[in-house]
Amino acid sequence: MYDGIVQELIDEFGRLPGIGPKSAQRIAFHILQTPTFDVARLAELLSEIRLRVRFCEICGNVAEQERCGICRDPRRSQALICVVEDAKDVAAIERTREFRGLYHVLGGAISPIAGIGPDDLRIAQLMTRLADGTVQEVILATNPNLEGEATASYLSRLLTTMQITVSRLASGLPVGGDLEYADEVTLGRAFEGRRVL
Amino acid sequence: MYDGIVQELIDEFGRLPGIGPKSAQRIAFHILQTPTFDVARLAELLSEIRLRVRFCEICGNVAEQERCGICRDPRRSQALICVVEDAKDVAAIERTREFRGLYHVLGGAISPIAGIGPDDLRIAQLMTRLADGTVQEVILATNPNLEGEATASYLSRLLTTMQITVSRLASGLPVGGDLEYADEVTLGRAFEGRRVL
Numbered sequence: 001m002y003d004g005i006v007q008e009l010i011d012e013f014g015r016l017p018g019i020g021p022k023s024a025q026r027i028a029f030h031i032l033q034t035p036t037f038d039v040a041r042l043a044e045l046l047s048e049i050r051l052r053v054r055f056c057e058i059c060g061n062v063a064e065q066e067r068c069g070i071c072r073d074p075r076r077s078q079a080l081i082c083v084v085e086d087a088k089d090v091a092a093i094e095r096t097r098e099f100r101g102l103y104h105v106l107g108g109a110i111s112p113i114a115g116i117g118p119d120d121l122r123i124a125q126l127m128t129r130l131a132d133g134t135v136q137e138v139i140l141a142t143n144p145n146l147e148g149e150a151t152a153s154y155l156s157r158l159l160t161t162m163q164i165t166v167s168r169l170a171s172g173l174p175v176g177g178d179l180e181y182a183d184e185v186t187l188g189r190a191f192e193g194r195r196v197l
Numbered sequence: 198m199y200d201g202i203v204q205e206l207i208d209e210f211g212r213l214p215g216i217g218p219k220s221a222q223r224i225a226f227h228i229l230q231t232p233t234f235d236v237a238r239l240a241e242l243l244s245e246i247r248l249r250v251r252f253c254e255i256c257g258n259v260a261e262q263e264r265c266g267i268c269r270d271p272r273r274s275q276a277l278i279c280v281v282e283d284a285k286d287v288a289a290i291e292r293t294r295e296f297r298g299l300y301h302v303l304g305g306a307i308s309p310i311a312g313i314g315p316d317d318l319r320i321a322q323l324m325t326r327l328a329d330g331t332v333q334e335v336i337l338a339t340n341p342n343l344e345g346e347a348t349a350s351y352l353s354r355l356l357t358t359m360q361i362t363v364s365r366l367a368s369g370l371p372v373g374g375d376l377e378y379a380d381e382v383t384l385g386r387a388f389e390g391r392r393v394l
Contacts (some may be wrong), residue, residue, distance in 0.1 A: 005245060006246070012259045016228075017224060029284065040243075042209045046228070047208045
């Protein structure tokens, strides 16, 4: 549709998740027509990102050093590990400012359909971390969907033999949500998990 | 939230139009975690785009040479000029395969609120193109909104003294649309512009 490089840039943006052809076109033209947009900076970041970013050798979170900022922070509780599927989940939990322990990123969830079994996840590394007895509680914060639940129950069975408390994040109605629009599974969970006031 | 460069990349993507913080995060992690994504190619395109792309000296469309592919194409009718606001509109019209003439990109529309007057648009260049009498019809394809209509009526008044047919794209119900959901202005236009069958 466009001459050479403009179309190439549109195509390349269109390969990113959540960007359709119209958005890709809009972005390409924004970059072309907005003198204030620092295109050189974005190009530089893209060239460097894969070279500079690695994954924390302890927890699997994104890091620019061998260990991530959370694993390096001496103020975080070493007795608490929150197990998540993805590094994005670490950021989501950090935003709540509720959790002051460490993380363990599995790198996915058990999914027979996608061909992902326990050996494809960072479970052996988790067991190694738990071996020395420092950790007292493991919070299973995998997603509340089929794969996440399967992973959580697999891990909870694996950890029963150890002297470690295993907990799971609560399921229930989202705060600010509307009871009328809650799906029946969520509403059922909210009943199951009801608290005496 | 993230260590250095990851957050920088997220922020930089978040500056693009239509990309919120969540999408920006998703894109950054996609780039980090998808080995098949050609990040070097995107970085290279971004570095080159502003150097290689210019705007056609005749019509103002995007081009990699002095003249764009459409202005260089001898098969396009030299007697017909379609006036649009933006280079993106050229691509939209080209996709219809209905129009085989040339274009003229104004670079915006008259908008007193945004402080854009006729002198800020490529109107003088349009008049120069019309001066030699080759062009027989000018199709005003500015957007069917306040600014686009103002621009179209300004241009049509400007062109009355010349021996040139001036036309405007039809307004009406979108094809595949639903009469019930059409706004009253569009429906009114559809009545005004009704055709005898």
